[in-house]
Amino acid sequence: MTNLIDLTFHELETLVVSLGEPPYRARQVWQWLWQKGCRDIAAMTDTSKALRARLAEVATIAWPQVARVSESADGTVKFLLTLGDGESVECVLIPEKDHYTACLSTQVGCAMGCAFCATGMMGFRRNMTPGEMLGQVLVARQYLLEKGVALALRNLVFMGMGEPLLNYDNLVKTLEALHHPQGFDISGRRITVSTAGVARHLLDLGRTGLCSLAVSLHAPTQALREKIMPGAAKLPLGELIEILRQYPMKPRERLTFEYLMLDGVNDSLEDARELVRLLSRVKAKVNLIVFNATPGLPYQPPPAERVFAFQEALKAKGLTATVRKSKGADIAAACGQLRAECEGEGAAGE
Numbered sequence: 319m320t321n322l323i324d325l326t327f328h329e330l331e332t333l334v335v336s337l338g339e340p341p342y343r344a345r346q347v348w349q350w351l352w353q354k355g356c357r358d359i360a361a362m363t364d365t366s367k368a369l370r371a372r373l374a375e376v377a378t379i380a381w382p383q384v385a386r387v388s389e390s391a392d393g394t395v396k397f398l399l400t401l402g403d404g405e406s407v408e409c410v411l412i413p414e415k416d417h418y419t420a421c422l423s424t425q426v427g428c429a430m431g432c433a434f435c436a437t438g439m440m441g442f443r444r445n446m447t448p449g450e451m452l453g454q455v456l457v458a459r460q461y462l463l464e465k466g467v468a469l470a471l472r473n474l475v476f477m478g479m480g481e482p483l484l485n486y487d488n489l490v491k492t493l494e495a496l497h498h499p500q501g502f503d504i505s506g507r508r509i510t511v512s513t514a515g516v517a518r519h520l521l522d523l524g525r526t527g528l529c530s531l532a533v534s535l536h537a538p539t540q541a542l543r544e545k546i547m548p549g550a551a552k553l554p555l556g557e558l559i560e561i562l563r564q565y566p567m568k569p570r571e572r573l574t575f576e577y578l579m580l581d582g583v584n585d586s587l588e589d590a591r592e593l594v595r596l597l598s599r600v601k602a603k604v605n606l607i608v609f610n611a612t613p614g615l616p617y618q619p620p621p622a623e624r625v626f627a628f629q630e631a632l633k634a635k636g637l638t639a640t641v642r643k644s645k646g647a648d649i650a651a652a653c654g655q656l657r658a659e660c661e662g663e664g665a666a667g668e
């Protein structure tokens with residue numbers, strides 16, 4: 319059975335036409351899927367009865383199952399989702415001042431093997447389909463609707479489990495579906511894809527114009543990156559920066575670099591100087607994320623004064639550097655750390 323939420327608009331159109339219906343019917347079905355969050359083909363009442371019957375013979379609508387919801391005191395909501403084959407992923411809703419941001423996973427597990435990340439420790443299991451990635455948005459939006467929350471789900475960040483650019487084709491299909499005017503209709507300015515750096519897809523993603531980019535750097539030198547991000551370091555830092563110099567950007571735009579601060583590992587003033595040197599070749603801003611201590615991982619957050627000194631060292635050299643507040647945003651921003659959080663609560667799903 320085809321899962322309708324796995325189809326691109328074009329694929330849905332092809333399916334509808336193959337069932338003997340005119341192409342415009344696809345637009346109606348698409349609206350039911352994405353705008354109305356419909357989960358039952360029979361409920362698509364403004365389409366013809368014949369189409370509904372034929373569609374139900376070959377297709378279904380299957381969202382990821384919500385296995386568990388955890389609500390943090392600061393309003394962050396974490397979903398443990400079970401996929402069709404029993405695998406689990408997590409997705410997080412983060413409250414901001416006037417909206418929610420959803421942090422989405424792109425793979426079950428991850429091949430990058432970052433030493434500070436519980437997802438990295440579990441290794442790679444499989445890519446998520448477009449429907450599974452989009453299903454996270456459907457689940458999160460439905461949750462807010464059912465709770466009667468007034469704030470809208472406005473921003474999406476692909477910073478959960480997995481390396482998005484290692485699931486590139488499905489990622490682009492997902493971004494296209496998010497943009498579709500008869501669907502979620504979310505603009506690229508409200509979507510951020512976070513990557514540790516995959517040479518063959520970085521510039522292609524930029525050329526799509528479908529999202530903003532955040533680069534998970536976490537180490538200012540190749541030697542340190544090889545230690546704590548062995549998968550990502552296969553693309554040497556110098557080459558990563560050279561590629562990013564060609565990344566398509568608007569005149570006043572700057573690239574965002576995420577830097578997870580680990581006590582005694584990458585938080586010295588010398589590290590700050592190396593970081594300034596490295597990023598002097600691109601238009602950059604830096605998000606400093608303080609590590610969340612995670613059972614089973616040999617890292618600690620640096621003391622607040624060291625984080626401050628590091629930030630000041632960057633700012634003194636003209637580099638914009640923001641420290642993330644310690645709330646749900648930290649969990650989500652630290653790509654993969656959200657899983658660590660949930661594992662701490664005994665919700666690993668493995």
Ligand code: SF4
Binds near residue numbers: 428437438654655
């Ligand atoms: S931090 Fe991100 S890229 Fe690294 S192992 Fe975890 S999920 Fe993968």
